[in-house]
Amino acid sequence: MNANSPPEYAVRMENITKRFPGVVANQQVALRVQAGAFHAVIGENGAGKSTLLNILYGRYQPDSGRVFLHGQEVTQSLHSPADAIRNGVGMVSQHYALIPALTVLENVLLGAEPTGFGGVLKCRAAITRIHELANQLQIASLDVNQRADTLSIAAQQKVEILKALYRGANILLLDEPTATLAPQEAESLFTLLRNLVEKGTTVLFVTHKLREVMAHSHAVTVLRAGQNAGDFITAETNEAELLHCMIGARLNSAGQPLIPFGDVTETEGYAGDTWAATRPAVSGSPLLQIEGVTVRNSRRVEVVKSATLELMHGEIVGVAGVDGSGQRDLAEAILGLQTVSIGKIFLEGSEITDDTVAQRYQKGVAYIPEDRHRSGMILDFSVTENYTLGHHREANWGGGTLIHPPIMTAHTVAMIQQYDVRISELGALIPARSLSGGNQQKIVVARAIQSAPKLLVACQPTRGLDVEAARFVYRTLEQARREGLGILLFSLDLEEILQLSDRVAVMFNGKIVTVLPTAQATPEEIGAWMTGAKAGGTEA
Numbered sequence: 001m002n003a004n005s006p007p008e009y010a011v012r013m014e015n016i017t018k019r020f021p022g023v024v025a026n027q028q029v030a031l032r033v034q035a036g037a038f039h040a041v042i043g044e045n046g047a048g049k050s051t052l053l054n055i056l057y058g059r060y061q062p063d064s065g066r067v068f069l070h071g072q073e074v075t076q077s078l079h080s081p082a083d084a085i086r087n088g089v090g091m092v093s094q095h096y097a098l099i100p101a102l103t104v105l106e107n108v109l110l111g112a113e114p115t116g117f118g119g120v121l122k123c124r125a126a127i128t129r130i131h132e133l134a135n136q137l138q139i140a141s142l143d144v145n146q147r148a149d150t151l152s153i154a155a156q157q158k159v160e161i162l163k164a165l166y167r168g169a170n171i172l173l174l175d176e177p178t179a180t181l182a183p184q185e186a187e188s189l190f191t192l193l194r195n196l197v198e199k200g201t202t203v204l205f206v207t208h209k210l211r212e213v214m215a216h217s218h219a220v221t222v223l224r225a226g227q228n229a230g231d232f233i234t235a236e237t238n239e240a241e242l243l244h245c246m247i248g249a250r251l252n253s254a255g256q257p258l259i260p261f262g263d264v265t266e267t268e269g270y271a272g273d274t275w276a277a278t279r280p281a282v283s284g285s286p287l288l289q290i291e292g293v294t295v296r297n298s299r300r301v302e303v304v305k306s307a308t309l310e311l312m313h314g315e316i317v318g319v320a321g322v323d324g325s326g327q328r329d330l331a332e333a334i335l336g337l338q339t340v341s342i343g344k345i346f347l348e349g350s351e352i353t354d355d356t357v358a359q360r361y362q363k364g365v366a367y368i369p370e371d372r373h374r375s376g377m378i379l380d381f382s383v384t385e386n387y388t389l390g391h392h393r394e395a396n397w398g399g400g401t402l403i404h405p406p407i408m409t410a411h412t413v414a415m416i417q418q419y420d421v422r423i424s425e426l427g428a429l430i431p432a433r434s435l436s437g438g439n440q441q442k443i444v445v446a447r448a449i450q451s452a453p454k455l456l457v458a459c460q461p462t463r464g465l466d467v468e469a470a471r472f473v474y475r476t477l478e479q480a481r482r483e484g485l486g487i488l489l490f491s492l493d494l495e496e497i498l499q500l501s502d503r504v505a506v507m508f509n510g511k512i513v514t515v516l517p518t519a520q521a522t523p524e525e526i527g528a529w530m531t532g533a534k535a536g537g538t539e540a
Contacts, residue, residue, distance in 0.1 A: 009068070010035040010171055010202040011056065016065035018051055020434055025051040026062070027226045033204055033219075035070070038197050040213045040234075041206045043223035043246055044466040045438025046422050049206045052223070053173050056204075057091040058084040069171070082111075090164025091173040098156055100149035105130065107148055108163045133162050136199075137192050152324040154185040158192070165196075172196065174205040176463075178212060185323060185492075190216050208466040210239045222246055247468055285349065286310040287486040288334070288455055293343035295326075295333045303329040305510040306343070311455070316477070316487040318501030318518075320494060322530050326510040327490045328370070331457050334488070335367055336360050347455060361390065364454030368445055368461050370490070372437070376444040379433035383423065384412040386432045387447055419446045420472065438469035445473055449480055456480065459490040474500060494523055508532050 011033040018026040026048040033039040041049050054060045056067065058080045067075045069087050077083055081091070098107045105123070108130055114122040127144055134142045139158050148156065157177065164172060172193075178186040193203050194216070207213060213220055214234060222229040222245045230245040288311040295304035304326045311317050321327050332338040334345060336357040345353045352360055369375035377386050388408050391397035398407030412428040415421070419442045423435065432440060441461070448456060458477065462470040477500060481487055491497050497504055498518060505515045506529040514529050528534040 008035075008071070009033060010037070010070055011204065012068040012071075013052070013056065014066045014068075016052065016055060016062045016067075018048075018055060018060060018062050021430070023434065024226055026055070029065075029223065029226070029228055031221055032231075033202060035202055036197060036200050037218045038193065038203045038216055039205075040217040040220045041204065041223065042208065042210070042213060042220060042242065043229070045469050046225075046436035047223040047246075047466075048226040049223055050175055050437070053091065053175055053204070053206060056084070057081055057089060057173060085167050085169070088168060088170040089173065090161075090167060090169030090171070091175070092157060092160040092164065092177065093175050098148040098151075098159060101147065103145050103147055104142065104151070104159055105144040107159060108144075108166050112167050130162065130166060133165050136195070137162060137165075138188075138195075154189070154323055157189065161192070165201075170200065171202045171204065174203065176207060177205055178207070178209065186212070208470070210242055210467070213242065214239060243467060246466070284313060286346075287313045287315075287348060288488065289344075289346040289349075290330075290334070291344045291346070293330070293333060293345065294341045295329045295338050296341045297329070302341075303510050304333060307507075307510075307512045309505055309512055309515065311486045311488055313454075313486050314481055314484045315503070316481055316489055316501045317515075318489045318491060318497035318504045319507060320491070320497045320504055320526055320530060321507035323492055325507040325530070327507055328459070329510075330507070331459050331488070331490050334457055335365065361451075364452075366448040366451050366453035366456045368448050368456065368458040370459035370463060372440050372444050372463075377432050377440060380431055382429050383416075383421075383432055383435070383443060384408050384428040387412045387415055387428075387443055390447065391451065415443070415446045415450065419443075419476075421446075438465045441465055442469065442472070445476060449476060449485075453485065456485055456487045457490070458487055460492065461489070462491075462493070462496060470496075494526060497526075498523065506530055 009032050011031060013029065013031040016026050016029040016031075017024070029048065029052060031041070031052060041052065043049050051060060055062050058078045061079060062075075065075070066073060067078055069089065074083075074087055078087070084091070099110070102110070105127065109126055114126050130144055137158060139155070139162070142155075142159075148159070151159065161172065177189060190212070197203055217234045220232045220234055220237065220242060222232070222242060224246060232242065290307055290309045293304060293307045294302055297303050307326075307330055309317070319327050319330070329338055333340050336355060336359075340353050343353075344351055347360070347363055347365065350363075352363065355363070373379060378389070381389075384405075388397055388399065388411070392399040392403070394400065396407075397411060398404040409428055416423055416428060421435070421439050421442050423430065423439065432443070435443075441463075445461060461477070462473050465473065477487060477489075489497065489500055498521065501518050503515055503517055504521050504526060505512050506526055507513065508530060509532065514534075516526070525534075
């Protein structure tokens with residue numbers, strides 16, 4: 001290639017190695033992404049995908065290896081996200097980085113403020129440019145003066161993309177871009193990304209959803225245990241080949257290979273891509289009763305409107321809806337994190353409407369929060385300290401008046417073994433932030449289940465998890481359900497709702513608009529209720 005010819009690759013990473021204390025996240029990894037391509041990076045939790053993206057974005061520096069952008073080596077000059085942005089690289093993380101108290105305009109301009117003579121902020125030109133980009137992204141209705149914390153998750157993500165493009169990004173990195181999006185929102189996002197690719201933007205995205213890979217990517221790089229496991233042209237491969245490449249050969253208790261898709265395997269409990277557990281009929285008195293519950297937010301707007309729902313012992317009820325339809329507010333009202341304005345909540349016939357969070361916990365209410373970083377863990381605490389959170393007053397967990405570290409550690413070691421938490425040789429004492437997202441989530445799930453609750457409110461329990469980790473969570477919830485636990489499952493993943501639930505409650509605009517037995521529900525029908533295409537009262 002001569003000096004005047006265009007570079008073959010927008011991104012080229014050669015022999016990248018990155019170590020953390022006790023962990024080799026990337027080992028001699030190579031990544032080549034053609035300019036203007038839609039390129040996927042897949043692998044199990046802990047395979048090194050996010051680490052690789054963070055190296056490319058300048059958050060981490062590799063211990064060894066070389067990084068090239070558009071044919072130019074940047075290894076020695078890529079020391080921060082600011083360096084990456086100057087090189088045309090933008091990133092949208094799984095945990096969005098918008099500042100909640102700032103407006104859309106302030107978030108987009110932060111760090112890239114256009115100023116004139118004397119440092120005067122040139123807002124008019126910036127707003128014009130933002131609206132031009134918003135029109136390209138098909139979000140023409142965007143209000144630049146709206147606070148970020150009032151936006152839906154899908155809108156926040158689009159603002160993050162807009163922010164990257166405003167800074168001149170021609171290489172866009174996305175980490176689990178659809179982890180918190182409803183199916184319609186995910187499709188809208190991919191339409192947006194395809195439009196960017198057609199205009200010459202290179203998109204590199206990490207995902208666990210193989211169907212997204214097959215439907216939207218041009219090429220795929222597979223990582224396993226921090227190393228390259230394969231590179232594919234998407235049109236020349238299939239889901240089964242990619243999954244086998246991701247996880248390798250898995251053996252059952254008899255040493256025979258498991259087939260992840262296709263036939264039902266004795267330990268997986270899946271037929272094809274669908275949960276195949278047999279659900280016994282539930283009976284008896286309700287575990288949870290929600291009667292005419294209305295919740296108002298801080299601006300006195302009704303975000304949940306006269307919601308009524310029952311949950312039985314040993315039942316999973318999925319709550320589906322487009323993001324922002326009131327699911328989070330209803331979950332937090334059940335937990336005591338939001339105040340019920342009108343209506344009542346009963347647990348085993350006893351009213352808990354005015355109980356505190358701690359009182360509900362003592363009565364058997366457990367919680368898996370949707371955002372493990374913000375609400376589920378303290379990342380600088382050790383694995384042991386995080387696992388003990390909420391149980392720190394219980395002597396049998398090593399808590400009480402005095403903390404008993406040996407008891408706490410013993411509990412944590414047992415949990416690590418039972419839940420197959422992939423951890424370094426430093427064990428339970430390492431900071432939680434050093435674990436992959438999937439292993440962090442296993443700790444959050446284990447902490448909730450091991451508290452022996454009666455009711456589990458599970459919000460996005462498999463967000464950002466790979467196929468194997470998600471299946472582990474499914475098996476864990478199903479086993480707990482068989483033992484009598486009632487589970488209220490809030491998820492934006494409609495497939496997950498249908499796989500796990502006995503019944504599906506659909507929320508639209510703050511209301512529970514229908515409740516359907518899963519056996520009678522179809523994605524098309526639920527989607528119609530979710531988007532308001534159907535309307536009516538609650539069905540039995």
